Amino acid sequence: MDPLEENPMGRTGIRGIGSLRCYGPNHSLHPVLTRWRRNINGSISRKNSKKMLEILAVKPISSEHWALPGGTLAPGEKLPSKLKEILKEEFWQQFESLQVQGTEVYRGYLDDPRNTDNAWIETLAINVHFETQEKLDLLTSNLLDREPDFSIRWQVVDQKIPLFANQKEILRKAAENFRAHY
Numbered sequence: 001m002d003p004l005e006e007n008p009m010g011r012t013g014i015r016g017i018g019s020l021r022c023y024g025p026n027h028s029l030h031p032v033l034t035r036w037r038r039n040i041n042g043s044i045s046r047k048n049s050k051k052m053l054e055i056l057a058v059k060p061i062s063s064e065h066w067a068l069p070g071g072t073l074a075p076g077e078k079l080p081s082k083l084k085e086i087l088k089e090e091f092w093q094q095f096e097s098l099q100v101q102g103t104e105v106y107r108g109y110l111d112d113p114r115n116t117d118n119a120w121i122e123t124l125a126i127n128v129h130f131e132t133q134e135k136l137d138l139l140t141s142n143l144l145d146r147e148p149d150f151s152i153r154w155q156v157v158d159q160k161i162p163l164f165a166n167q168k169e170i171l172r173k174a175a176e177n178f179r180a181h182y
Contacts, residue, residue, distance in 0.1 A: 004118070005023045005024040005118050005119070006117065006118065007115060007116065007117050007118065007119075007120045008109060008120070009109055009111070009115075009120070011117050012115055012116055012117055013117070014116040014117060015116060015117050015118060016116060016117075016118055016119070017116060017118060017119040018114055018115075018116040018119060019114050020072070020114055020115075020116070020119040020120075020121070021072060021074070022119065023118050023119050024118075024119065024120075025120060025121070025122040026072050026119060026120065026121050026122070027072065027073045027121075027122055027123070027124075028070060028071055028072045028073060028080065028110065028121050028122070028123040028124070029070045029071075029073055029079070029080050029083070029123065029124050029125075029126070030068040030069075030070035030071075030123050030124070030125040030126075030167065030170060031068065031069060031070050031083065031099060031102070031125075031126055031127075031128055032055060032068060032105055032125055032126065032127040032128070032170060032171065032174045033055060033056040033069065033128050033130070033139070034053045034054065034055050034056075034127060034128070034129045034130065034157070034174060034178075035053070035054050035129070035130045035131075035136055035154065036051060036052070036053065036054070036131075037051075037052040037053065037054045037156055046181070047181040048181065050179065050180055050181040051178065051179075051180045051181065052156060052157070052180060052181045053156075053157040053174070053175055053178060053180045053181070054154040054155060054156055054157065055068070055154070055155055055157055055171065055174075056069060056139075056152065056153075056154055056155075057069070057152070057153060057154075057155045057161075057163075058082070058086060058150050058151065058152050059150055059151045059152075059153075060149060060150045061148075061149055061150060061151070063164070064162065065162050065163060065164040066155060066161065066162055066163055066164070067163060067164040067167060068125070068163070068164075068167050068170065069082065069083050069086055069152075070082065070083050070123075070125075071083065072121065078096055079092055079095065079096065083095075085144070085149075085150075086143055086144055086150075086152055087142055087143065087144065088142045088143075088144060090142075091142035094138075094142075095142075098128050099126050099128060101128070102126040102127050102128040102129075103126065103127045103129075103177060104124065104125070104126055104127075105125040105126065105127045105170055105173045105174045105177065106123065106124070106125040106169070106170050106173055107122075107123070107124050107125070108122060108123070109121075109122055110122065110123040110166060111166040112166070125170045125173075125174075127174045127177065129178075157171055157174070157175050157180065157181070157182060158181070158182065159172070159182055
């Protein structure tokens with residue numbers, strides 16, 4: 001890419017590529033993995049008469065913010081390395097198939113603190129909803145649970161969730177698609 005590329009959203013005050021991989025758009029993938037929040041009796045939890053969603057979120061030990069399990073893609077990569085860190089390798093191909101069945105929630109510029117005048121993140125957010133216990137068990141059995149660098153947990157979708165960058169907007173759109181609480 002051309003080092004004279006200019007951020008389509010305007011100047012950030014930082015030149016060059018910063019911590020991103022290349023000049024121009026740096027593509028990322030953010031899977032929005034959701035399930036319904038359930039009460040002890042198995043019924044779907046509600047708040048203000050709206051169903052409640054939960055997302056699978058990751059939190060690096062070095063951060064105070066939770067994030068969607070995704071990240072930037074290297075050229076030719078189908079799954080971001082950060083997602084591969086939480087999924088067992090033998091599940092990667094099956095996860096790619098699940099994503100194809102998912103719903104696109106957002107595609108475009110991502111307001112991110114790593115963006116510079118000459119390099120920025122453009123993301124694709126795909127919602128994969130785990131409606132049945134069988135599909136949910138398939139996912140949870142393929143999560144790596146002993147990774148010392150970050151925590152993984154299901155978290156209620158809510159506007160107060162402390163999420164990285166502008167991932168809250170992605171969550172809001174996913175909740176809207178389900179007419180769920182946000």
